[in-house]
Structure formats: structure tokens, C-alpha cells
Amino acid sequence: MKNLTLLFIFAVLFTTFSCNKDAESERFKLLTTPTWSSDSLLANGADASGPGGFLEDFKGDAKFNKDGTGYFGIYEGTWRFAYDETQIVIETDSLPIPLTTQIAELTASSLKITTSFPNIVTGIPIKIRMTFKAK
């Protein structure tokens, strides 16, 4: 009984100290290290970053901080990875719902994300593709 108890305690200690759930992943480092600058912001294949454009407010810099906060153009809010780090979800008070985006490319110098968003007027979703370069 004494040996079993000791074995049990060692097992617990081993598993406690061998698990490091919060280690930063490669993708986390790639995303949070640089400040990103918008390169192309396309809605249904056309540039939407100009004045009055659907993505005008995303134009400029984007920063994904390690603590989950960030700014994305003029928006300030929070971000998180989802779906095994293949998606980025952005939440800000300025957007009506959390925006889920699919990561098409993430390297040290380039970030490409795609999503679609409702057009409240037409009801037809707008396909969005945003490209950022590391500054």
C-alpha cells in the first residue's frame, strides 16, 4: 500500500510538471511578433480599401498582442486562434458579431486571411480576402 501511494504521488508530480499547456506555438510567435501592414483588402475580388469601401476601416496597421488584445486598422479589440490555429477570430465592439477568418498563409513576412461577411442590404455574403505584410 505504501509503495502504491508513493507511485501515485510520483505519477501526479510527473504529470503536473511535464505538462506545459501554455507553451507558445510557432504560429502564435509568427502572428504576434511583427506589426502587420495592410497590403490588399479585397471584397468579392475588388479593392475595398478606398474611401467608403467595405474594408476601409481595416486599412493601416494591425497588431496581434500576446495577451489576446490588438488593433486591426481602426478597430481595437481581442483576437484568438481557433480550429487548431487555422482560424483567427477577431472581436471588437465595432463589429456586430465576432469575425471568424481562415488563415490562408502565415509566414514571418506575410499574413493572408479569408472570410465572408453578411451584406445586410442584399443578404448576399461578401467574400473577403485580406493580405498583410510584416513591417
Place this chain on the structure above:
Amino acid sequence: MRYYFPLAALIITSFLNSAISQGVIEGRVYDSHTGESIHSVYIISNDNRGTVTDENGFYSFKAGSDTIGIIFQFIGYKSEKRTVNIITDTTRLDIAMDMDIKELDQIVVSADRTERRVAELTVSMDILKSSDFLKNHITDAQELITKSSSIEVLDGQASIRGGSGFSYGVGSRVLALIDGLPVVSPDAGNIKWQFLPLENIEQIEIIKGASSVLYGSSALNGIINFRTADATSHPETRFYAETGMFGKPQNSSWKWWNTSRIFSSASFSHLRKLGHNDIGIGLTLLSDNSYRKYNDEKLARLSFRFKHRNEKIKGLAYGLNISSGITRKTDFILWEDAEYGALKQDTSSVSELTGTFMAVDPYLSFDKSDRFRHDIRARFQLSDNRFPVRINNNSNAYSLYAEYQGSFRISDLLSITAGAAETYSNVRSNFYGDHEGMNFAGFSQFEVNPFHRLKLVAGLRVEQNSLDKKNDRIVPVFRTGINWQAAEYTFIRGSFGQGYRYPSIAEKYASTTLGSVKIFPNPYVDAESGWSTEIGIKQGVKLGKTTGQADLSIFMSKNSDMIEYVFSNYPDPVTGLFDFGFQATNVEQSKVYGFETEFSLNFSSGNMNTILSGGYTYIYPVEFNPASNSNTDTYLKYRRKHSLKLESNTFYKKFQFNFLVYFKSKILNIDDVFLNEMTREQILPGFYDYWQDHNTGYLLIDEIIGYKISKIITASVAIKNALNTEYMGRPGDIQPHRNVSLRLSGEF
């Protein structure tokens, strides 16, 4: 010759001993109030001889001297001391034992996985006795649980002290158990409330706070253990038949029916001993037309229990319990609209369900009360959901749970409980896909009594889940607690426990459309984890004929990566096309601070006996930022700050009057999807405006009057929600308005 003298001396000494002081003391120990025999009572003489009573309360042992002092001890009873002069070969000594303050001395098993007095626990526990809920015309375990001050059940999802919100009925953070064995469904990870065998329950034990060390995943927020009744020396039969109807809702424009909305139920249970066997059977039938359109239910529940005590090997017992049920019902999901259709389900979400359930529980126990106890228990559970219209939502699941537990009393100082458990689950469904899950766990708990009246508890559990042969990480969880009896009726306690919940298969893989609501799978959703802690004091009260107890506790819990269904634009995992809907996501970081007070007082005067009880719980539930660990200003969803329950039960001659008051304050926060301009009308038409006006908290009153027609039969009338309060659980879930029921019940 040299051997003869010592041998002769030994024979003479033995003869003298036997002649002078080897008289036998024997007798029976029984409850002074009920006359029931008490088994396993410790009987210890002042010369360190002793025994325990058998299953019929009898004992017998040889006295060591002419005059001996004997003490009779049994948990929950006042110890009895006697001095006996041995003057004959056999001395008869029957002992009637008095219970101590009943509220302090109730025996529970859930908190430490072994029998304990409730006053000596290190955690907070509520105990609901079957006699209490049966007289209140409660036929559904969900109604029973949600009418506690510190618990709320939102559309099937239980939350203890604000430890859980509402995630559409899947992934319960409160683990339901029948006799200590988990009864959560393997697919949705929810509690099948309708199949819990209330007809044969002795008491329900609710632990408030993380209990994963003893009960594993799903016990993150606490446990509810439904303990079935054991047979006593007298056969016991209970039955009732009830019928009732709903009145008019407060908002008359919601009334959609022309014929009365009627509900009926009947139940029967019988328990008896036959030789060395205990046999029990229970049956419940229920039919509910419902006050809501497309929300009716028919239910049949059957339970059976068999226990055999081995006549040759004392302490060895084995048996089999079976619970089963079948239901045909339509769950209420989305209302039609707030103006006229709040009690009518939107036809887009109507889906009739035929559900069947069966649990077969073989067990074996070997109990040497004074030294050790071994338990081997198993549960084979089968559940099947058939949707005649939406056949893609059909699912079939079975699970096999097995555990060994050993409890060892090493010395007066130390007791150890340790064991191992395994669960295999198998789900077959178009809704979830086909999946296999495994769970392995080892647990150990140490109880130390370093000083008189002081108890220290520490426990560890190591658990690993695997799904479809992919192993998750090994999870260790820890608990510790202390209980100090500061005075005769004063008990101070403190505890800390870690919790953990592995996501259900539904949270990972459910993919469906219900009305305008689309659910996306998320196979990458991770486990939730957290801890809870509390300090508390329990004070017994004994003033003349008034007895009772009061309890105060201050608690806190912190949980990370809590799973919520988040509305967003998600890509379809197969086509990659984005659409709007819900997906289970590790998103909530929660802290809950609070305090709770409960009391129970029993007054007696002449022919009148009154039990006054109640509880009040305050919580401050808030999100925190995991990076800084500081609280945000955002309240957790689907929590209420205040909840109160008061109950008065008065017995006067043949009459019984029960009066119950419930108050719950407003819900502090809900999912944005119900408030957001872009989505709210699409999901619940009219809800936003209704919410602005009606999220104000509510007060309910239930009244029950009973009259004992004969020694066996009691007739009673219950008026539930007597004030006809209009109130809501989760968004769109209007709760029952005033209803009246008549019940004939009996017990013999």
C-alpha cells in the same frame, strides 16, 4: 512430571476465569424512535474487548471481568455507556440509541466516497430527502433540483453557485450519479433528468464545488448523487396517482388552447427483505399535455434492484440494479414570437423524439466496517434517440463504466480510500458521427485525524481521456479540506478542489440545423479546468423541543477555457463556405465570488410539528483576463446574483401544510446573439423587446395541503406558482404558469 505443574496451573486458571468472568453479554441495538435494528454498531468494553452488531442489530461477546464498562457507538447516534455486573452465564443487554441532532447527523456518502456525518464534511452539501420532495408533488428531478436556493437548471443544464451558464443543454458541468455511478449521456454529456428513478430514491446529495478528484470529468462544478433506498426489516410500499391542469397565463394573448392542458402521473415502489435478499421494484408513468404547443411528453420508467448478503461470509454482498425508461416527447427550442406565440413552438424547430434508456449496474462489496471495505461496481448504460422526422439527428450510444474502490482504516489516525475507474463509450449517429471514447482514472484520498475533533482530507486523481484512439494529455487534479469540531454543535470547515471537464462528443462533433440556428462542429475544442474553494461553519441548534442547524459559507471559484457556443461566421468544414451559426468554443474565463446561508429548524408543540427551512445565495460572477488575471467589467452569462428559498412544513393531526417561496433576481448577461440587431429577430422574434421589459427577477409561491384519509392514504392538493408569475429560464423558455394538481398517495 516437570510439565504437569504448569499445565495444571493453566487448566485451573482457565477454569477459574471461565467460571468467574467469562459470562456472555448479548442483546440487540435499535433506534429508540423507530425501533429499527441498527447494524454495524461498535461495542467496546473497557478491557478492550468488543464486536459489532449484525444485520439484525444483535451482538454477543464474552466479558473479561465481573464488572465491565461498555460503550455503544454508531455514526449519527449519541454514544451509550453501560456498566454491567456479570452474575449469570448470559447477560441480556438491549440498547435503544437516540439520534443526535438530526440535521447534523445525517449520513452521507458522496463527499468522501464513504459514510460520513454531514456535519463532519469539509465541503458544502445539500441533502434532499425523498419524503420532502414527494409531498411537494414533484415528479421531475429537474424541477426538484432547480428549486434549491443555490442551484439553477436552465433547460436541463444545472449550475451550482453560478459555476455554469447555459450551453444549449450539452456538456453538463454538474455530474449526476445514481448510487455513486455516473449517469451522464455519452454523446451530449448531459443529464437525462426524466430517467432518474425518483420513485425509489432515499435521498439526494448535492456537493457544491469542484469534485473531479473523486468523480472525474464533468464534476467540475459539483455532483448530484441520487441514492436509492435499501430495504428495511419491514416491507415498504409507496404509491401515488396525480392529475392536474394549467390555468391561464398572465399574458392572456399567449393562451393558444381551447381544451384544458392536463398532466397526470402515477408511481409505485416496493422494497422488502426476503431472507438474505433485498428486492425492490419501482414504476412511474407520466403524461403531460404541456402548457406549450408542441412540447408534450409521455414517459414510462421502470427500476429493479436486487441485493444478496452472503450468509457464509459476513460482510459480503452483491447485487444488480436496473433502471430503464422510454419517453416520447417534443422538446421546446424556439418560440414562435413574443407577442402571441411565446407558448407555441416555432414549427421550424419542432421535432418529436422517442428516447429509450437503460442502465444495468452489477456490484459486489465486502465490508468489514471496522477495518476495510472493497467495492467493485459497474454500469452498462444504453441510450437511443429516434427522431421520426429528422432522422439525421438520430443517435445511439452505450457506455460501460467499471470501478474498484477500497477503503482502509489503517488506524484511528489514518484512513485511505483508493481506486481506479474506466469508462468506454460508443456513439453511432449521423448527427455526431461515429465515435469511441475511453477514460482511465486512478484516485486516492487520505483522511487524517491528528487530534480529537479535527479531520484533514487530501485527495489526488490522475485521469486520461481518449477519443477515437487519440489520447488527450494526462490530467492530475487535487483536493484538500479540513473540518474542526469547535464545540459540541459547531463545525468549521474549509476546502479547496480542482475541477476538470473533457468536452462532450456533441460539443466536438454536432453538426445540424434547428430552425434558423446552425450548429458547426469543432473537433479542436479543448478541456475546461478550474478550482473552487470555500470556508464554512455549521451550527447545530437545540433549544427545548426546537432542533436544527444553520450553515454559512463563503466561496470562490475560478475556471478557464469554459466552453460556450459562440455565434459567428464559420467556414463549413467540408465545403469551406462560410455561413452563420454557433460553434463550441473555449472562450469563457470565469470567476465567481459569493456567500450562502442555509438553515433548518424543527419545532414541536402538542399535536403540531413545524419544519422551517431555507437558504439564500449571493454570487458575483465575472469574467477575467487570463493574461493579467484581473477581473473585467463583464458579468458571466446566464447567472443571477440573488436566489432565495423559504419553506415551511406544518403537520397538525391529520393535516399537512407546505408553503414554499422562491426568489431569483434577474439574469445578468446573455449571449449577444439574442440582443444583436443583426441576429436577434431571426432567432427569437420579439425577444429583444420582451427582454428589456421582463428581465426583472421573479417571485414564486407554491402551496400544498394534505389530509391523511387513513393510516395509509393521504390526499393532497398543490397549487404551484400560485401568484401566476410570468418568468423565463434561458431566452425564449417561458416557465410554467399557475397549475393545480390533486394527488392520492400512500405508504405502508
